[in-house]
Amino acid sequence: MNDVDPVALTVFLFFFLLVTVMGFLAARWRKVGSLDTLDEWGLGGRSFGTFIAWFLIGGDIYTAYTFIAVPATLYAGSVTGFFAVPYTIILYPIIFIFLPRLWSVSHRRSYVTPADFVQGRFDSKTLALAIAFTGILATLPYIALQLVGIQAVLDVMGLGGGEDASWFRKDLPLFIAFALLAAYTFSSGLRAPALIAFVKDTLIYLVIIVAVIYLPTQLGGWSGIFDSAEKAFTSFNTENADAIAAGEASGKGLIPGMGVSQWAYASLSLGSALALFMYPHSVTAVLSTKNRNIIRRNAALLPAYSFLLGLLALLGIAAIAAGIQVKNPQLAIPQLFEQEFSPWFAGVAFAAIAIGAFVPAAIMSIAAANLWTRNVYKAYITPAATDAQESRQSKFASLLVKFGALIFVLALPKDFAINLQLLGGIWILQTLPAIVIGLYTRWLHRYALLAGWAVGMIWGTFAAYNKEVVGDPGSHFGGSVGPFEVFGIDISENLIYFGITALLLNLLVAVIGTFVCQAFDIGAGTDETRPGDYLADAGDPQVADELDPIATPKG
Amino acid sequence: MADHTPPGRTPLVLAGVALTIAIVAPLLVSTYAKQDPELWGIPFFFWYQFLLVLVSVVLTSFAYFLVIGHERRRRAAAGLSDDKDGGTR
Numbered sequence: 043m044n045d046v047d048p049v050a051l052t053v054f055l056f057f058f059l060l061v062t063v064m065g066f067l068a069a070r071w072r073k074v075g076s077l078d079t080l081d082e083w084g085l086g087g088r089s090f091g092t093f094i095a096w097f098l099i100g101g102d103i104y105t106a107y108t109f110i111a112v113p114a115t116l117y118a119g120s121v122t123g124f125f126a127v128p129y130t131i132i133l134y135p136i137i138f139i140f141l142p143r144l145w146s147v148s149h150r151r152s153y154v155t156p157a158d159f160v161q162g163r164f165d166s167k168t169l170a171l172a173i174a175f176t177g178i179l180a181t182l183p184y185i186a187l188q189l190v191g192i193q194a195v196l197d198v199m200g201l202g203g204g205e206d207a208s209w210f211r212k213d214l215p216l217f218i219a220f221a222l223l224a225a226y227t228f229s230s231g232l233r234a235p236a237l238i239a240f241v242k243d244t245l246i247y248l249v250i251i252v253a254v255i256y257l258p259t260q261l262g263g264w265s266g267i268f269d270s271a272e273k274a275f276t277s278f279n280t281e282n283a284d285a286i287a288a289g290e291a292s293g294k295g296l297i298p299g300m301g302v303s304q305w306a307y308a309s310l311s312l313g314s315a316l317a318l319f320m321y322p323h324s325v326t327a328v329l330s331t332k333n334r335n336i337i338r339r340n341a342a343l344l345p346a347y348s349f350l351l352g353l354l355a356l357l358g359i360a361a362i363a364a365g366i367q368v369k370n371p372q373l374a375i376p377q378l379f380e381q382e383f384s385p386w387f388a389g390v391a392f393a394a395i396a397i398g399a400f401v402p403a404a405i406m407s408i409a410a411a412n413l414w415t416r417n418v419y420k421a422y423i424t425p426a427a428t429d430a431q432e433s434r435q436s437k438f439a440s441l442l443v444k445f446g447a448l449i450f451v452l453a454l455p456k457d458f459a460i461n462l463q464l465l466g467g468i469w470i471l472q473t474l475p476a477i478v479i480g481l482y483t484r485w486l487h488r489y490a491l492l493a494g495w496a497v498g499m500i501w502g503t504f505a506a507y508n509k510e511v512v513g514d515p516g517s518h519f520g521g522s523v524g525p526f527e528v529f530g531i532d533i534s535e536n537l538i539y540f541g542i543t544a545l546l547l548n549l550l551v552a553v554i555g556t557f558v559c560q561a562f563d564i565g566a567g568t569d570e571t572r573p574g575d576y577l578a579d580a581g582d583p584q585v586a587d588e589l590d591p592i593a594t595p596k597g
Numbered sequence: 598m599a600d601h602t603p604p605g606r607t608p609l610v611l612a613g614v615a616l617t618i619a620i621v622a623p624l625l626v627s628t629y630a631k632q633d634p635e636l637w638g639i640p641f642f643f644w645y646q647f648l649l650v651l652v653s654v655v656l657t658s659f660a661y662f663l664v665i666g667h668e669r670r671r672r673a674a675a676g677l678s679d680d681k682d683g684g685t686r
Contacts, residue, residue, distance in 0.1 A: 127646045128623035131653045135616040138657060265638020297630050297642040304626040312624060335665060342657040348650045356643065579672075 046200035050380075053389025054199065054396070057245065058219070061238045061397050065226030068233040079429040080154055083231035084412045084436055086330040088149070090236065092339050095331045097239035098232075098405070099340060100347050102327050103130065103318065106191030106399030107184075107463075109246070112351065113358030114371040119275050119294025121303050122523075124355055128311040129318075130348040137319055138341035142334050143481045143576045144325070149334075150575040150582075155409075156325045157417040160476045165567025166488040167421055172495055173473050174417035177322040178443075180466035181410045184321070185447035187463050188399040188406075190372070192216060193451070195392045198376035213452050219396070220403075224444045227404045228437050232330055235404035242401050245394035247350065249379075253360075253391075254353045257382060261363045267356075270363040271296065296359070306523040306537035313539040317471045320478070322409035323402065333580040403444065411439035464522050465506055468541040472498035475545075475552050481576065484569055490555025498548030505540040608667040612660035619656040623649055 081088055090098065108126065115123030144159065153159045157177065161170035193216060201215045226234050261267050275294040282293075298307045318324055328337055354375075361378040368374055379391040415435040420427050427435070476491045509524055510517050523537040559566070629645045636644045 124643065124646070128626075128649070131623045131646070131649055132620045134653065134657055135619040135660075138616060138660060263638055265635070268638055268640060297632065297640060298626060304630055307626045307630075308624045335668075338661050338664065342654060342661050345650050345654045345657070348653075349647060352643075352647055352650065356639075 047385045047388070049385035050199060050389035050392065051201075053386050054393045057241070057390070057393035057397065061241055061400065062222050062226065064237050064241065065223070065230060065234040065400075067230075068226070068237040069230040071230075071233050071237055078433050080412065080415065080432045080436055081152075083433045084154060084408055085326065086232040086236055088330060089332050090330045090336075091332060092336050092343070094236055095327065095336050095340050096343055097243055098236045098330065099324070099327045099344060100243060101235060101239040101398075101401035102323055102405055103133070103344075104246075104347050104351060104398070105188055105402040106195075106395050107187040108351065109354060109395050109398055110191045110194050110372050110375060111187075112355045113361070113375045116296075116355050116358035117361050117366075117374040118371040119278065119296075121295045121298040122307045122310060123358070124352075125307050125310045125314075126355060127348060127352045128307070129314040130351060131345065132311060133315040133318055134341040134344055136315055137328075138338055140478055140481060141319060141328050141337045144477075145328060145331065145334055145337055146578045147481070147571055147575045148329050149580065150578045151571060154329065155322060155413050155416050156320065156473070156477050157413060160480060161417070161421070162570045163480050163484065164476065164488040164491065165569065166492070169476060169488050169492050169495075170417050170421065172492060173476060174413040176469050176473050176495075176499070177413050178410045180470040181322055181406050182443065182447055182450065183462035183466050184323075185403050185406045185410075185444065186450040188403040189216060189220070189447060189451040191399045192219060192396050194372050195376050195395050198373060198380050199392055216452075217448070219400075220444060220448050223400050223404060224407075224441050227407060227440055227444070231437075232326065232405065232408055235401045235408075236330075238397060238404075239401045242394065242397040245390060246398060249387075249391045249394045250350055250353055250357075252387070253357055253379075253383075257357070257360050257364070257378075260382060261360060267360050267363040268296070271359045274362050303537060306539070309537075309539040309542045310523065313471060313541040313545075314467060316474060316545075317467045317541060320470050320473050321406075322413055323406040326405060326409040326412065334578075403447075407440040407443040407447075408436070410443045411436040414439045414443075461506075465503060468502035468506060468522070468544055469499055471541040471545045472502065472548050475549055484566070485556065486552050487556040487559040487564070487566055489564065490552045490559055493555045494548040494550075494552030497551045498544040501547055502540050502544035505544070509540075608663040612663040612667075615656040615660045615663075619653045622652070 112123065112126045144156070147153065147162075148159060151159075151162055153162065155174065155177070157170040157174040160173045161167060164170075196215050258264050258267060262270075275296065279293050279295075298304045319328070331337060331340075357375060357378060361374040364378055364382060366374050366377050366381065368377055376392065376395070379388045383391060415432050419435050420432060424431065472495050475486060475494055479486060505524060506522060509522075522541070523539050524543075623646070630642055632640045632642070634641055
C-alpha cells in the first residue's frame with residue numbers, strides 16, 4: 043500500500059468539497075418552478091441548451107470507469123482495447139439519426155423514460171415493463187463500476203488501506219463520498235450532475251493535456267513509448283510461447299491481427315455504440331435538452347471527448363514504458379500519475395477521476411429511479427399518482443439505487459460488477475427493436491417484440507456465462523466476444539460481440555413472431571403517438587400534424 | 598418574400614451519405630490495422646483513428662448544416678415557428 047501524501051490529499055479534498063457544495067447549490071440553479079415534478083427533478087426542467095448538454099452527455103459517456111478501464115486494457119496488452127475510440131466515433135452519427143425523433147415524440151407526449159415511449163407506441167404495459175426492467179438491470183452494475191473507479195484512486199492515494207485493511211478502514215472514505223453524492227442528488231436532481239460536470243471536464247481536460255505533453259518528454263517520446271511497449275509484449279509472448287500455443291494464455295499486442303480479432307474490434311465498436319444511447323441515462327440527458335436541434339449540434343461537438351479518450355488510452359501504453367508494475371491493471375493509470383506527477387498535480391488528477399465517477403453515477407441513479415417511478419410505480423402500483431408523488435418516489439428510488447450499487451461493490455467480489463456490466467451491454471441492446479425500430483414503424487408486433495427480447499436476453503446471458511477465461515477451463519465470463527455460432531450452428535469463425543449476435547436472433551424472432559401474430563389476428567393495440575409527433579419541436583402548436591407536409595406515414 | 602414551397606429530399610440524402618461514411622469507415626478495421634506509416638513514432642493504427650475522429654466531426658457538421666437548412670424550409674412551408682435563439686444557452 044502507498045503512504046498518504048498530504049499535498050495530494052489536500053488538493054483532492056479541496057475539489058471534493060467544492061463539488062459537494064456545488065451539488066447542493068445546484069437546486070437553485072436555473073430554477074423556474076418547484077422541484078416537485080419529475081420534469082424538474084429528473085430532467086432539469088427540460089431546459090438545457092447546447093453548452094450544458096455537451097457537458098452532461100459527455101459526463102454520461104466518459105465515466106471514471108472508462109478513464110480507468112480503457113487504458114488498463116491497453117496496459118494489459120489486449121489488442122482490442124482501443125475499440126473504445128471507434129465506438130465513440132460511430133456513436134455520434136447514430137445519435138444524430140435516431141435521437142431527434144425520440145426527443146420530439148417524448149416532448150410532445152411528455153415521456154420521461156424510453157419505456158414510456160414503448161408503452162405509448164405499442165400499447166403494452168408488459169413490453170414497457172420489460173424495457174424498464176432491462177434498463178434498471180443494466181444500469182445498476184454500471185453505477186457499481188463507477189465506485190470501482192473511485193476505489194482505484196483511493197487505493198493509490200493510500201486511503202483504501204490496501205488488500206488486508208479492515209473493511210471499515212478500507213470502505214469508509216468511499217461510503218462518505220457516496221453518501222454525500224446521494225444527498226445532493228436527492229435534493230437537486232439532474233441539476234447537480236449538470237453543474238458538477240463543468241468541474242469534472244475542466245479537470246479531466248487539464249490532466250490529459252498535461253499528461254500527453256509532459257509524459258512523452260520523460261519517457262523518450264512517443265516512439266520510445268511504443269518501442270518499449272512492443273519490447274515488453276514481445277518478450278512476454280516469447281517467454282509464454284508454449285502456453286499461448288496451447289491456448290492457456292493470451293498473447294499480448296498493440297494492433298489486432300488479420301481476421302478474427304479485427305471482427306471482434308469492429309463488432310464491439312458497433313455493438314457498444316448501438317447500446318449506449320439506449321441506456322436510460324443517455325436518454326435522460328438527451329430529454330433534458332430544450333429543443334430538437336441541440337442533440338444534432340452536440341453530435342458534431344461531442345467527438346472532442348473521443349479525441350481525449352484516445353489520448354487517455356495511449357497513457358496505458360505510456361504506463362508500460364514508465365515501468366509501472368501492478369497486478370491489477372486498473373491501478374495502472376492512477377499509479378502512473380502518482381509516480382510521474384508532482385504530488386499536487388497528482389491530487390488534481392485523482393480528483394478528476396473521482397468527480398468523473400460522481401457525474402454519471404448521479405445521472406444513472408436518476409434515470410433508473412425514473413424508470414421505477416414511471417413504468418412500475420405509476421403503471422402498476424398507483425396509477426393516479428400526482429406529479430409531487432412521482433417526484434418523491436423518484437427521489438427515494440435514487441437513494442435506494444445508489445446504496446444498492448454500494449452494497450454491490452462492497453459485499454460482492456469486484457469481478458461480479460465487471461461481469462454484470464459486460465452483460466448489461468448485451469442486455470440493453472435487446473431493447474433496440476422496440477425503441478429504435480419503434481421510432482420509425484409499428485410494423486413489429488408488441489408480443490413478437492417481447493418474444494424477441496426474451497430470446498436475445500437469454501441467449502446473450504448464456505453465451506457470456508459460458509465463455510471460459512483463457513487458460514481456465516470450466517470458468518465463466520471470460521469475455522464478450524465469441525465465434526459467430528448459435529444453437530450449435532457455426533456461421534463463422536470470426537469473433538463477434540455477443541450483444542450483436544443476440545440482437546440478430548432477437549430481430550429474427552421479432553419478424554417471424556410478427557407474421558405469426560398477424561396470421562392469428564392478435565390485436566396490436568392502439569398507437570397514441572401521431573406521425574407529426576416525431577418531427578415536432580419546442581413551442582409547436584399541438585395541431586402541427588395536419589400542417590406537416592412531409593410527415594412520415596404511419597407504418 | 599420567403600420561399601414557402603416544401604423542400605426536396607436531396608439534402609437529407611446527402612446528409613445520410615455523410616453519416617453512413619462516418620459510421621462505416623471505423624468498422625473497416627482491416628483498412629487500418631497496420632504498423633506503418635508511423636507519425637511521430639505512433640503506429641498508423643492509432644493515429645489514423647485520431648484522424649477518423651476529426652473526419653467524423655467534419656462529416657457530422659456537414660450533415661448538421663444540411664439537415665438544419667432543410668428543416669427550416671420545411672417548417673417555414675408548414676407555417677411553424679423557427680428555432681430562434683438557436684438553443685445555444
